[in-house]
Amino acid sequence: MASHVEEKRQSGRLFPFIAITETWLKSYYSDAQLPIPGYSVTRCDRSKRNGGGVLLYSLSSLPVSVTESYDDGICQGLCNIYPSAKLLVAVIYRPPDASLSSFSKLLDQVGHAIETHADNDYDLFITGDFNLPHIDWETLEVRSGGTSESNLSAQRLLNFMSTYLLSQMVNVPTRGNNILDMVLCNNNRLVLDVMTEPTDLSDHDMVNVLLSFDPGVLEDAQASYLDASNFRSLDFNRADFSELNKVFSGIDGKELRDSGTFEEFPAKFIKKLQTVCLKNVPKKRPPSGKPKLYNSLRRRKSKLKIHLSAATCAGDAVRIKHLEDEIGLVSYKEAIIHHLEQGEQRAVERIKFNPKYFFSYAKSFSKVKHTISTLLNDNEELVTDRKELANILQKQFSSVYSDLNCPDTSAPTFTVPPILNDETEPVLTPDLIEEAISEIRLDSAPGPDGIPAILLKRCAANLSIPVHLLWSESMSSGIVPTSTSWVTFLRFSRRAVDVRRATTGR
Template identity: 20%
Template sequence: MGSIFHVICGVYIPPNQDLDIYTTFLNLLQYYFNNMPIIDKIYIAGDFNLPYIEWIDPSTQTYSLPCDTNNALTTTMSIFLRATHTRQYNYIKNNMGRILDLFISNDEACCCEPVLNPLVYIDCLHPPFHVRISWFRQRKTINSDPTLKYYYVDADYAIINENINSHDWLDILQGYPVNTACMVFYEKLNEIIKSNVPVRPAKSTNYPIWFNRPLIHIFKDKEKAWIKWKKYNSIAHYEEFSILRKRFKTLSKQCFNNYIAAIEDSLKQDVKKFWSFIKTTNKKSGIPSCMKYNGVVADEPEKICNLFAKFFGSVYEQSDKILDTVSSPFNDICNTVLSDYNITKDCIIVALKSLDISKGAGPDGIPPFFLKHTAESISTPLHILYNKSLQEGTVPNVWKLANVTPVYKSGNENIVSNYRPISLLSTLAKRVQVDAVYTDFCKAFDKLDQDILLQKLAFNGIRGNLLRWFSSYVKNRSQQVCINGFTSEVIKVTSGII
């Protein structure tokens, strides 16, 4: 089951055993469960031979509890169930009105049912039953923060572009330093977005990705019929359940095959659908709801984000060097000094129109889909901001913040150090980056000394405002860990390049 651990235990205890036998056995089980690092599901089944324990009538619930507290065996069993957070699910009594065969589990989705058509002769002391368990049930993960979501696909971009063009961006931005100008730009842009982009609650579902509405409807009807059959145990209710089950299986197979065919047909055009399907079949999407790092255990989304932030921040190294751009020597083969650079408006438009609209938004919340559909109009304020940034040799702080997503590598999924970070910058920040700078550095970019990098750039002819811009770009960067809408505290990046 990958990194999901199931414990399955078969039990047989002969009749008329002393209390010590049961106590020793249950204590050993409890010790084992409590000392395992991670246990997702526990299943214990077998003949315990406890005829004198009375179990609560399950007519109002799906599990049974021992109810005679004056009995020492009952007390021992009750303590075990509470200590291991398990329940006893078999309620089917034998011909003596007793329950000898127990099914104990911490899986709340368990259901015991009588066997209507047994394959072998029935032992009247041990009536057969079968159990429905959620064997492939996904482990608990961090649920998404139930916030509202902007649906940029449904926006009216004719009106949005008109609103953007109605602003005198030169008059609005030219009087501010680039950091302030960038904040003013986002303030104006977010006002336009709030007025023209539909906002709705984010959609979520627990159904498989290939389920459609008719199939979900049949599934719900089938579950209702199963509950009625279980409650009343009548032939009519069973037949109703059987018909719905058959109908559900047929339609489910049809929906699954249609979905697979659609993925195969669109594989070249949209590979994201394929990987979404792979994630659902692997049952490993999301971060577990309980994480550990350096002896600290976190089971709340914000605390888990902060654990990841602490771990990812630990790889950075603090530099005590001071950059001296004035006395930095030149490369002997370098005959060109580059100190200024300008970006044209046409260059910005081309870059925005070439954006991949399937990508998500960065820390500024502006997705590529919006920028691509407003390329002509939004290029005007961006042209001002980009060139102001280069002329001042300053990168706005909002463009130096990265969202970091933890990605599982290997090992125990509940250990923070078994994840690697994937950084996502704001799209507008990535558009102003220089394509590539080739140096002789190693691949460990998270430990790369930023001052050494800047010395190399100065050595190869990068000077003046442009060198100051590079220095501003790599210095005072920050990042925050984001998981399903929850974010960590912002941490400083003291080495490397995001």
């Protein structure tokens, strides 16, 4: 096994987990006899008879906080909790002759581990050899042909999957024509592909599951305002712009320009802005506490409990019933908010290593436009037939388009505005640039350079000077800086030219 893993690792593949069933191990075999470099071992051996047993290798970088195992001499199973990756991974072995009672106790043990140790935002992976070939995974029904114990165990597994919202990911046979080895998961977005391949180690095929993330290298999601190296970490709503303007007025744009090449000037100027702002603008404060709606519900619930206590002392049964219903309704709303918060937090935590999950979560809140169900025809009658609906829409769309071949069609008449001669270089002044900046909305998104609109507007008088310097030198030299910061400067300059055209007609 170690050589197989090493071979796959050299080919660029890495297995965060390796689950093995029917290990045939006994207690006198130590974990030191089962080493795979870079992995830790968790196992559950069958103690009362030969055969059976399960084993789970996991990357050493994934610490295990809790391990629970089950062995009744028939079925075996183990569950590991990986808090750093928020994962529960379980391995199960159910022999073909296992009774319903033994299998049910094993599933109960796994369910207890889920409910005790795995929060709602944990991902569940349950794999192993179930030996239940008579489940139709297309319809989730138990086919005839098996023993009564096998059929009942199959139905028990389907009920277990329904309880914990699990899906079976293996859709190809793993032994002969039967799917005996399964992978159950509560988040199918984490599984990109499932493949099987024969192996000399067993008469069962080896199941390879390709995950959409690597649990061994998870990184904590970090809000952009916590990045201290950009403008977004600063709270410009609390900035002292009079002080900022004093500092900016002391910056010599020409000296900054002469300190390097023209191409380097935009980036240097942006860096200078960042340095000044990081010293003079307060940092954003991470949000703390509960949302306003949650606090409102909490206060209302507290008041209702005070009224309920008073009504109880007065013995007012009708009032008590009414207040209890109100408290129950508030508690229900709190539970809904808590559930939504957990889902949102889960999506945010996965945005880096599993963006598909985040965007699927966001898409679930989008509004879906419904198809047109009824329209009024020319006789003011409701129409529901699809063909008639299509004809009405076609008639309406056709009525708003002109026929280009119609002899009555004439060219539109309007006054042609004055056009600036391309051969004439526009005369741009810092005042025009400042006027163009003033027309930017305060809540406009920043450009590629990241300069906030509020900073540009509040400090337009000082920032318009380097923009003018850029424009003037660019027009005289014919050189356009390649820095992305130029995009913003050029936009303001062109806007200023538009303002000049409108005011002077040139």
